[in-house]
Amino acid sequence: MHELSLVEGILAIVREEMAKHGLTRLVRVRVKHGELSAVVPEALETAFEVLTVGTDLAGACLEAEMVPLRVRCRQCGEEFSPSEEERFLMPCPACGTELGHHVLSGRELYIDHIEAE
């Protein structure tokens, strides 16, 4: 539950980008978070509301989009997306090797874009 401090980071970046482009009214922030990043999207959205209400950014919304986990097998190189139940051992569908695979995506935590006027 560190969503509040994540949103503080988000707002700092958003304000910087808005100033850079001479924008004053924020409409939307699109955040991308990997399946493995410890982020609860609803908590992120609530934290965003809490920290913007009564400020110059009030009324804007935060949209969180999850980036699915994708790994490359450390043994045979097969690329696959483990299901939620398989997320711990991550057995490779091609050769059965578990764990220690190279994570291709699923760790992301970044602001993709903003919409503002």
Added chain:
Amino acid sequence: MQVEVARNILEANDAGAEELRQIFARHGLLVLNLMSSPGSGKTTLLERTLTDLREQLRFGVIEGDCQTENDARRVAATGARAVQINTHGGCHLDSAMVREACEQLGLEDLDILIIENVGNLVCPAEFSLGEDAKVTILSVTEGDDKPEKYPFIFSQSRVMLLNKIDLLPYVPFDTARASAFARAVNPELEIFEVAALSGHGMDAWYAWLRKSLEAKRTAR
């Protein structure tokens, strides 16, 4: 209009952590980020370590808690230099808090700085504090499936201290299972079985501390 941003949300913390890393390197200081659930024995383990090594190594301690100065007082009673950070409900320490605490503490004349994070197995692992190594304590009263449930923190740690090992006769905890899971997510993980209260098994942990400090100093 739409503005492409593509910036890491943790960039401010990461930049702060990198600055800390450079400051720590200048002081030749070994820095450990000590993490665990609440009640696993972080402070007791610190008290024991600081007391046993008092004559050999100079320790500084940054204590992170939601509230109270209790832990800093306990640690200071061993003779170590300590400051308390209160996060006022925050679930983790970040690099800005640690930077401020370092200024209060002073990094001169120290060998090892231990940052005791807020008790939590999720959030602290995401925030780098410029440390050389993360050390996670798991106590046998917590259940042996913790590494399975919280793989990220164990994958990021250099050491796992399996604490309260003297309670094994009284709790259903399979040390082999806990260690196997932890090593599965992190094959390099060093595991020490200890009982901080009685001092059992602490020598291997102390040897690791000395070895790591030496490695840090040689790398300078």
